[in-house]
Amino acid sequence: xxxxxxxxxxxxxxxxxxxxxxxxxxxxxxxxxxxxxxxxxxxxxxxxxxxxxxxxxxxxxxxxxxxxxxxxxxxxxxxxxxxxxxxxxxxxxxxxxxxxxxxxxxxxxxxxxxxxxxxxxxxxxxxxxxxxxxxxxxxxxxxxxxxxxxxxxxxxxxxxxxxxxxxxxxxxxxxxxxxxxxxxxxxxxxxxxxxxxxxxxxxxxxxxxxxxxxxxxxxxxxxxxxxxxxxxxxxxxxxxxxxxxxxxxxxxxxxxxxxxxxxxxxxxxxxxxxxxxxxxxxxxxxxxxxxxxxxxxx
Amino acid sequence: xxxxxxxxxxxxxxxxxxxxxxxxxxxxxxxxxxxxxxxxxxxxxxxxxxxxxxxxxxxxxxxxxxxxxxxxxxxxxxxxxxxxxxxxxxxxxxxxxxxxxxxxxxxxxxxxxxxxxxxxxxxxxxxxxxxxxxxxxxxxxxxxxxxxxxxxxxxxxxxxxxxxxxxxxxxxxxxxxxxxxxxxxxxxxxxxxxxxxxxxxxxxxxxxxxxxxxxxxxxxxxxxxxxxxxxxxxxxxxxxxxxxxxxxxxxxxxxxxxxxxxxxxxxxxxxxxxxxxxxxxxxxxxxxxxxxxxxxxxxxxxxxxxxxxxxxxxxxxxxxxxxxxxxxxxxxxxxxxxxxxxxxxxxxxxxxxxxxxxxxxxx
Numbered sequence: 163x164x165x166x167x168x169x170x171x172x173x174x175x176x177x178x179x180x181x182x183x184x185x186x187x188x189x190x191x192x193x194x195x196x197x198x199x200x201x202x203x204x205x206x207x208x209x210x211x212x213x214x215x216x217x218x219x220x221x222x223x224x225x226x227x228x229x230x231x232x233x234x235x236x237x238x239x240x241x242x243x244x245x246x247x248x249x250x251x252x253x254x255x256x257x258x259x260x261x262x263x264x265x266x267x268x269x270x271x272x273x274x275x276x277x278x279x280x281x282x283x284x285x286x287x288x289x290x291x292x293x294x295x296x297x298x299x300x301x302x303x304x305x306x307x308x309x310x311x312x313x314x315x316x317x318x319x320x321x322x323x324x325x326x327x328x329x330x331x332x333x334x335x336x337x338x339x340x341x342x343x344x345x346x347x348x349x350x351x352x353x354x355x356x357x358x359x360x361x362x363x364x365x366x367x368x369x370x371x372x373x374x375x376x377x378x379x380x381x382x383x384x385x386x387x388x389x390x391x392x393x394x395x396x397x398x399x400x401x402x403x404x405x406x407x408x409x410x411x412x413x414x415x416x417x418x419x420x421x422x423x424x425x426x427x428x429x430x431x432x433x434x435x436x437x438x439x440x441x442x443x444x445x446x447x448x449x450x451x452x453x454x455x456x457x458x459x460x
Numbered sequence: 461x462x463x464x465x466x467x468x469x470x471x472x473x474x475x476x477x478x479x480x481x482x483x484x485x486x487x488x489x490x491x492x493x494x495x496x497x498x499x500x501x502x503x504x505x506x507x508x509x510x511x512x513x514x515x516x517x518x519x520x521x522x523x524x525x526x527x528x529x530x531x532x533x534x535x536x537x538x539x540x541x542x543x544x545x546x547x548x549x550x551x552x553x554x555x556x557x558x559x560x561x562x563x564x565x566x567x568x569x570x571x572x573x574x575x576x577x578x579x580x581x582x583x584x585x586x587x588x589x590x591x592x593x594x595x596x597x598x599x600x601x602x603x604x605x606x607x608x609x610x611x612x613x614x615x616x617x618x619x620x621x622x623x624x625x626x627x628x629x630x631x632x633x634x635x636x637x638x639x640x641x642x643x644x645x646x647x648x649x650x651x652x653x654x655x656x657x658x659x660x661x662x663x664x665x666x667x668x669x670x671x672x673x674x675x676x677x678x679x680x681x682x683x684x685x686x687x688x689x690x691x692x693x694x695x696x697x698x699x700x701x702x703x704x705x706x707x708x709x710x711x712x713x714x715x716x717x718x719x720x721x722x723x724x725x726x727x728x729x730x731x732x733x734x735x736x737x738x739x740x741x742x743x744x745x746x747x748x749x750x751x752x753x754x755x756x757x758x759x760x761x762x763x764x765x766x767x768x769x770x771x772x773x774x775x776x777x778x779x780x781x782x783x784x785x786x787x788x789x790x791x792x793x794x795x796x797x798x799x800x801x802x803x804x805x806x807x808x809x810x811x812x813x814x815x816x817x818x819x820x821x822x823x
Binding site for chain 2: 348350351353354355356357358359360361364368369372373
């Protein structure tokens with residue numbers, strides 16, 4: 163082979179590098195820079211000074227604390243719940259033959275449905291209007307309970323709807339992944355286990371679970387990341403003024419700081435975004451460390 | 461433990477559109493296997509031998525017929541209650557467990573009175589590992605071992621619970637040729653040492669003949685013949701068995717018996733007491749002797765030198781086959797020979813009924 167010019171490889175990479183630099187690297191650095199510039203102003207392109215002031219402000223901002231709390235609650239409730247439920251449903255699906263394809267389609271529907279359309283459905287289920295209390299309240303009445311305002315009512319009710327919604331929206335993808343992971347476990351392992359007299363619970367914990375554990379951890383890690391970035395689902399349920407509803411999330415806070423009614427603070431937004439990044443990064447690292455010991459890659 | 465199969469039949473019902481016909485995988489199979497015997501279940505793929513194995517171990521339920529382990533009727537028992545050890549073609553070792561954990565796994569399932577203490581479990585694992593000679597591999601994962609080693613682990617896992625019957629489903633077919641030879645000797649050794657009644661399924665006749673006490677030849681779900689390997693080879697029940705056993709394959713010809721003499725084409729081969737009529741004639745490749753005065757005249761296509769032996773590829777007017785073979789001592793046929801006469805060994809020549817394929821006694 164002819165010896166290539168050493169820069170030729172870089173030339174081939176140039177188009178991709180250029181795009182990455184302009185649309186990824188530059189904004190990333192920019193955000194980092196903004197986050198240390200005090201009182202940056204878009205219009206005048208000026209700032210007062212540099213330092214950790216923005217971080218200090220954001221961490222003291224009650225709206226950010228609320229957003230942080232909301233985000234953590236959503237993450238801690240929905241990630242294990244949706245993964246666990248998806249695993250149960252996938253197991254069920256892998257056990258039945260009759261109508262399996264129909265069920266698979268039904269379970270996958272939320273994935274292809276528009277977030278806002280799903281939000282509308284949830285409104286019908288949960289929202290109190292002048293004409294009706296919503297379907298869920300009708301059910302509660304039927305069992306002798308009293309009405310709860312899930313959309314504009316107490317915090318726990320709103321959080322319940324929020325988590326319900328999030329779980330429902332993220333589950334289809336998990337079911338899809340887990341169903342194929344379960345189908346990927348060779349039948350012969352189950353045969354071998356049966357011949358050895360293994361009970362079905364033990365087959366699940368000792369054979370099925372370890373063999374699909376790489377997929378479960380993939381789902382947990384991406385689930386954490388996805389839940390920390392929650393925003394559009396909240397808007398779908400509670401509208402754009404999430405602070406008023408007390409249901410804001412970190413990404414929502416970042417957005418508000420940039421473009422919201424009280425917005426125009428790119429420095430605060432950048433600091434919040436970097437705090438989110440630090441949280442997600444830490445959690446992901448912990449996840450990876452745990453999975454290294456638990457997950458068997460083969 | 462003695463094992464008895466009684467009129468065992470398995471029919472897989474046809475699926476509505478794709479294959480509407482029922483599949484009769486095993487048909488009225490009756491067989492008695494003595495305690496400590498090693499039996500080879502032999503046949504071409506799709507002959508029902510694996511289904512037969514599944515029926516014995518309980519992974520499939522028979523459509524009709526009974527299975528007895530000793531005096532006990534186990535037909536309605538699941539595999540976990542039969543006390544069988546099963547070795548799979550691709551070993552089926554759990555990839556996330558070490559060899560030790562794999563071998564230990566069946567013991568950890570034991571409940572109630574059968575439950576073993578930790579020390580007993582370790583002892584049994586060590587013992588099983590010692591029998592198959594993998595003691596130094598106990599901490600490895602299956603992926604870190606060769607196929608032959610994995611197969612030994614699979615056997616150890618099947619033996620560790622001291623099964624009544626050891627079943628091996630095509631245990632050697634995933635190994636390369638050299639390992640296959642080694643491992644089959646190994647299986648024989650392990651079986652002798654433990655004395656466990658064993659059944660192994662294979663499509664390789666050489667494999668089956670070399671290590672089995674008895675072989676069972678199956679075709680399309682029906683047992684064709686059952687007996688000691690040499691006996692089945694020397695006295696095949698029908699044309700299928702004769703063709704299935706032996707490499708190179710038996711040569712088949714169209715022949716006829718007239719006035720107490722057997723003719724193939726124009727050549728008169730030998731005297732026989734079989735009734736006059738048309739027959740299929742089989743002659744084993746080693747049954748042809750180079751004899752220039754012999755009565756069997758063949759056209760030689762090729763002479764393949766194999767060292768100790770020479771394989772003569774020939775044609776004959778009495779057979780449509782192009783690749784008839786004779787195995788003769790090395791150097792007895794010159795490589796440029798175009799014609800050769802042979803005489804035949806009477807015990808290597810078989811007559812088969814043209815209709816049924818059943819063997820007809822030559823004399």
